[in-house]
Amino acid sequence: MSNKVKIGISIGDVNGIGLEVILKTLANNSILDYCTPIVYGHTKVVSYHRKALGLTDFNFNVVTSASLANPKKANLINCWEEDVKIEIGVSTEIGGKYALLSLEKATEDLVNGEIDALVTAPINKFNIQSETFKFPGHTEYLQERSGSKDVLMFLISEDLRVGVVTGHIPLKDVASTITKDMIVQKLKMINESLKKDFWIEKPKIAVLGLNPHAGDNGLLGSEERDIIMPAIEEAFDKGIICFGPYPADGFFGNSTYKQFDAVLAMYHDQGLVPFKSIAFSTGVNYTAGLKFVRTSPDHGTGYDIAGKNVADPTSFIEALFAATHIVKNRREQEQLLNNQLRSGGKIIETASDVKDDAN
The missing domain is CATH 3.40.718.10 (Isopropylmalate Dehydrogenase)
Structure with missing residues (x-):
């Protein structure tokens, strides 16, 4: 056989x-x-x-x-x-x-x-x-x-891997859907997949903000301060090497993504638009979890x-x-x-x- x-x-x-x-x-x-x-x-x-x-x-x-x-x-x-x-x-x-x-x-x-x-x-x-x-x-x-119980839309290529917290939901529902526990769970799934599926021993994950300029210290939104930062801190305390939140435009614009094994975006287009711009012909949609x-x-x-x-x-x-x-x-x-x-x-x-x- x-x-x-x-x-x-x-x-x-x-x-x-x-x-x-x-x-x-x-x-x-x-x-x-x-x-x-x-x-x-x-x-x-x-x-x-x-x-x-x-x-x-x-x-x-x-x-x-x-x-x-x-x-x-x-x-x-x-x-x-x-x-x-x-x-x-x-x-x-x-x-x-x-x-x-x-x-x-x-x-x-x-x-x-x-x-x-x-x-x-x-x-x-x-x-x-x-x-x-x-x-x-x-x-x-x-x-x-x-x-x-949960899955992760994980876009992968040789140079970039992007997961999303919220997938196929309307943009107007994103902010009310995202929670600290949800972000921590998605970070766990990315971390596990990078280790099990891609054999990366100590993955390093970047987390994007939700609002323009990652909220600009609360001026443009409080989700980074109240939800995303606490999630990053909790995940880090549990052994997941993660950093952020990063403003999405500058993060991709200056190629900061190259310093990480994966990126967690807050919603579908925030992650998929840059991914497809960078790796459209070679990109793959992988369902982790x-x-x-x-x-x-x-x-x-x-x-x-x-x-x-x-x-x-x-x-x-x-x-x-x-x-x-x-x-x-x-x-x-x-x-x-x-x-x-x-x-x-x-x-x-x-x-x-x-x-x-x-x-």
Whole structure:
């Protein structure tokens, strides 16, 4: 049996660029040196996109379950039987329906341990809504399916990692939602993920302010003084190396982020706008805090360029590699701990130890 990491891939909206970046990625056979990809979709939908891209020499190995995946091939599981009407570049109810069928089957296999990680191609957060999907996005859906109490939207690249305290909520609700305990919890999650998933022994985390100029000593808002600073102090006392709050504009403008292993932003756009400006083509959205590994490219459905064979697959490739590396890092850490337990030696401090100590 192959020990290669099995990566499940949900296809996202069939009318967007999801299958284009998936196919461009998997057409490179060198990907198979790192992982065993398993796409959840349908042969006819994939064939439509494959022909549009002119990838006539590329074919999937069609299997009925992830357990039958060939580690030397790109694999495909058919998730439905009927024909699907494809309208490239258009948001349709059909696009949402089949994006959800792909996601549901892939997530089922992920939860059951049939695959080691999941990479999700972009969905349309509006047309995917249904009786079984009433979530702002992938992150919240996967949180419920995993049974995780809390998760962290963690944008990662080679040069920058950004987490957010509040995710998919209206901007008008951000200030009233943020609490000291919430910030401390997100810092714990970043700290744990950096240790467990990225093998950074002593992570250094920057915390951004909420208001312009980080409140300017209370002149422009009191959240920094009353909520954010106390959270930083509490987290630091619990062994998390964190500093701030920093004014977001100057922090990114003068590249202060390069001095840290990660950054905690207070809300979605405060973190994602600079991240995508700095690392758009190579950025990856990683959901930390789940019981399993999930990544995605950091772009959307790209309706405006769908079907034009111009979508850049770099972010999707990076998402595939990130999922593979994180699974391998977790495996190595688990093996290291098991070896130490068997040998009766002292167990080194792990991410879970840090979490327990912090509690």
